[in-house]
Amino acid sequence: MGEFKVHRVRFFNYVPSGIRCVAYNNQSNRLAVSRTDGTVEVYNLSANYFQEKVGCEDGSVKLFQITPDKIQFERNFDRQKSRILSLSWHPSGTHVAAGSIDYISVFDVKSGSAIHKMIVDRQHMGVSKRKCIVWGVAFLSDGTVISVDSAGKVQFWDSATGTLVKSHLIANADVQSIAVAEQEDSFVVGTAEGTVFHFQLVPVTSNSSEKQWVRTKPFQHHTHDVRTVAHSPTALISGGTDTHLVIRPLMEKVEVKNYDAALRKITFPHRRLISCSKKRQLLLFQFAHHLELWRLGSTVATGKNGDTLPLSKNADHLLHLKTKGPENIICSCISLCGSWIAYSTVSRFFLYRLNYEHDNISLKRVSKMPPFLRCALQILFSEDSTKLFVASNQGALHIVQLSGGSFKHLHAFQPQSGTVEAMCLLAVSSDGNWLAASGTSAGVHVYNVKQLKLHCTVPAYNFPVTAMAIAPNTNNLVIAHSDQQVFEYSIPDKQYTDWSRTVQKQGFHHLWLQRDTPITHISFHPKRPMHILLHDAYMFCIIDKSLPLPNDKTLLYNPFPPTNESDVVRRRTAHAFKISKIYKPLLFMDLLDERTLVAVERPLDDIIAQLPPPIKKKKFGT
């Protein structure tokens, strides 16, 4: 199949930001996740938990109230002595419960006055702590207020009388978050010890109508504070300082016991943070507030499978480019020749020209960006670095001509009338004639760059696109979707290729469909037109279209090399999917030249080492 030298890169010092808040919307089955750096991500739980959108804010909290005509300041509730840390509306909108330090207030919305002040016990394991912070409150429609606090308690209050009904001590540390199911028969809390507890309203005895809240299941999927939880009809969702988003399906609510019932732990973004200049062997790393440019090392040695080769030159850190202001970087790209770097924040677009003189590198910013290039969701350079493609957040696709140190705006493809959706994935053919663009749901559009017009639209598919690329020579567009399907579409013929039809007819291997991270990058071998290279966070795969497809009985992943097997057996077991799981978690993989690959890994241990220490727990009762 092929032997490669692999540049195994682990110096991408990326640490995801801690999750601050998650919110679940039942109508769309989507989950919004906000992180401590101000980014907001939207996950589509129906589309295999794919991360659809990333919004990058500046880290400040902005509150919007959406009313049909205007936003109105309505009423000042009775002033509270200390600050309010949590709020919950009664479902009918008549009362508000507010969690404060050492007490919970219940306000009557009509009069604006506090009708009850419920004092929370400061005692913690018999020791009186200084303050008891009410981290979360939930108001149920029957008037029960559930509070979680820094003394490790989950308490039930009767808002009509302002009295404590029941108290559960569940943790030695803070209980920081609470979320109630829509039916109000179950809720979930998260603690600073990384534990998530499920509470359910169950009958006191079987077939009795009297029900009580019972702590049913503890889950320990986090190492750090669980800052936020959400409750979808079928799953408990939690996130916190350890940056993982954990979706834990409730087995009793899952109707079909298929792979969707499995636990999901989402750690890495479902988009590329890395781009590569093949010609100069450069890698551009995107962080929240800066970019790093690295040059790969080299070796003259050769070896056999699995060998680590001695380096004749180590990797160099060439450039550290900091953004101005508090805004996060949305996207970035380096051209194939390594002469251009572009990136965009929420409000500004930056383009730099790089000059290489021996080991020296000089950077020059291209000034006077036109006003329409303000906020880009995706940037792409053509293979010959003469054109720059920018997908703006307004939905337009801009084509910019680059020559020398200057640029010229060539054209803007406006979004289809009636759609406002912005394109977030771009792919350009190696001859520069075709540009493919995809939004989250509107399908893939292919534009003719020479004639500056829409060439065709790929038939709509239910699941969002996670990666796409156009093969050289054939101009076949390969598209990967979040449900792990891969399609090949011939742009010149405006139809799916025969191979793609065969794959759809036979279906993918069940293990291929069960992978839970999306394919984030697709590339092609310059000399082997039958090969498609793609990867997700846990595997790298070369699809050889000339070989038969595996069926569910064949072994999809075989890490062992064939040893003295007869040709017959080998031929029978050989199939189109050549998978390697050596590199993981894999954030980026691409072909530098015919025989060289670059793989960027980010080991979880390295991320954990950079997180604040978790709450220490005693082991073995010492």
Place this chain on the structure above:
Amino acid sequence: MVSDQKPLGSWSVKQGQIITCPAVCNFQTREYIVVHDNKVLRIWNNEDVNLDKVFKATLSAEVYRILSVQGTEPLVLFKEGAVRGLEALLADPQQKIETVISDEEVIKWTKFFIVFRHPVLIFITEKHGNYFAYVQMFNSRILTKYTLLLGQDENSVIESFTASVDRKFISLMSLSSDGCIYETLIPIRPTDPEKNQTLVRSLLLKAVVSGNTRNGVALTALDQDHIAVLGSPQAASKECLSVWNIKFQTLQTSKELPQGTSGQLWYYGENLFMLHGKSLTVIPYKCEVSSLAGALGKLKHGQDPGTHVMPRFVNWETPQGCGLGFQNSEQSRRILRRRKIEVSLQPEVPPSKQLLSTIMEDSEKHIEVEVRKFLALKQTPDFHTVIGDTVTGLLERCKAEPSFYPRNCLMQLIQTHVLSYSLCPDLMEIALIKKDVQLLQLCLQQFPDIPESVTCACLKIFLSIGDDSLQETDVSMESVFDYSNSVHDEKMEEQTEILQNGFSPEEDKCSNCDQELNKKPQDETKESTSCPVVPKRAALLNAILHSAYSETFLLPHLKDIPAQHITLFLKYLYFLYLKCSENATMTLPGIHPPTLNQIMDWICLLLDANFTVVVMMPEAKRLLINLYKLVKSQISVYSELNKIEVSFRELQKLNQEKNNRGLYSIEVLELF
């Protein structure tokens, strides 16, 4: 403690007026009712602010209490003993109220029940130290008067009452000034309402509170089996709330109330309410299903997966001649009668009835045939009770006729897995008298709840019974493996003089034991390789090792065993330990062998109980030295394990470093 106490509503009467009866809530109308100045009734609801302006009715007689329970209209009990429904009273407040109780008779306590959807009112009066109970059936307007006889303790004053109700009886519990709780059963439906009847009270719990409490005591029934008592347990101690299980006479829980209480206690909706100091304390308390095992805190655990699961909880409905002593005999007879009717109602199950009649007269052989017939039948719904009745019947006959001992029957009945020690304590008692080791072994294997004293009595017999009488018995040998010719694959190599990582088991022996050991090297080898007891005795002792026990209860009984028997048992245990340690998995061969933990626990227990005796015995010296070495080597093994763990951790670290290839490398990958 209610952390945040505040009144939800507060109303007061005018100055000069006195509230003479606690306010109650009329659950049907959500109104409150109170009486002030004995005769003035006030009714109001949450919206009312001023009590002076609310509904008022002046009555013609003085009110003792207003009683209200969910689901029915409140009742008004007058000081003279008359009762009225609230509605009827309000229709004509000035109606004439008759006098029911005699002069100088004073109402002490009252309670209102709903029995079969009919209101029943009970009140207790006192006159010159005599107590009377009145039961008023409100629907039939029948009033029954009972005289309460205090029994021997005529001078005691009743301090507090509580009552619970079941289908036919009101169980009236009273806390007397002598600190004891008495129970009186009052029938709800009187047999002869005209006649003045007397009721005897029986002692329920002895001395639960000290006799001379200043602040008064209180008790309240939580359910049929549990009562809560407020008061100080001893004269000097602080007041406390205690919950008692009256079925087993055990203290379930108790809580000290250092700031004192007022002698008032309520139980409502699984919460106990009381005054503690100046605040209202609410303690949630839910009565668990009462079981002996639960009451003693002793549930048998660690059942072997292969063995039949025994019922952990005894069916308390099962009638027992050997029933618990304080159970009311009348009640149990009633249950028996009821069951007999049930049995006879089933036309197709005569075998059980036939069986019971057979037991009383027929020969052992015949009984055996009948029992076998019954057991061969499919398990009927009353299988448990019939088995219980059969065993009880057999044992009663055994006691009456010393020659009667239906051994085979008893064995078969035990093997049904439905019996337990508490169901038939006589069974093991008789077996102990007959020295029937086979039956005792079976009991030890099958019963989950054998008391430690009985276990110990069994042990005594197992150790003292002669080898020749053992030969005749047919004990189950499944727990014993023939150790004499055991050669198995996992046997560890004997290592004696290997210096392991600085530790040698032989290195630091005490000098004088060295000498002793060197004198009799042959003895030692013999001691460690041959079993000190015959296989049948070993099987019996293994049954003891498998039985459940609590150290505290077992230790005092172990002290009664003669010293030479203790040494024998220790020798056997030591032998078992040696056999265990020969094996890599530290287990004994065989189907159901004792575990290493059981062996070690028993060695410790025996030494704890008898060390002073054993240490004085010259013949036990060698054994003690061996045990000393055993403990020492165990300690060394654990310290070695700790060392190994540290070494492993270091190796792991090295391994991780090796795997960690640094931040950048170029590798060769071949895809096949």
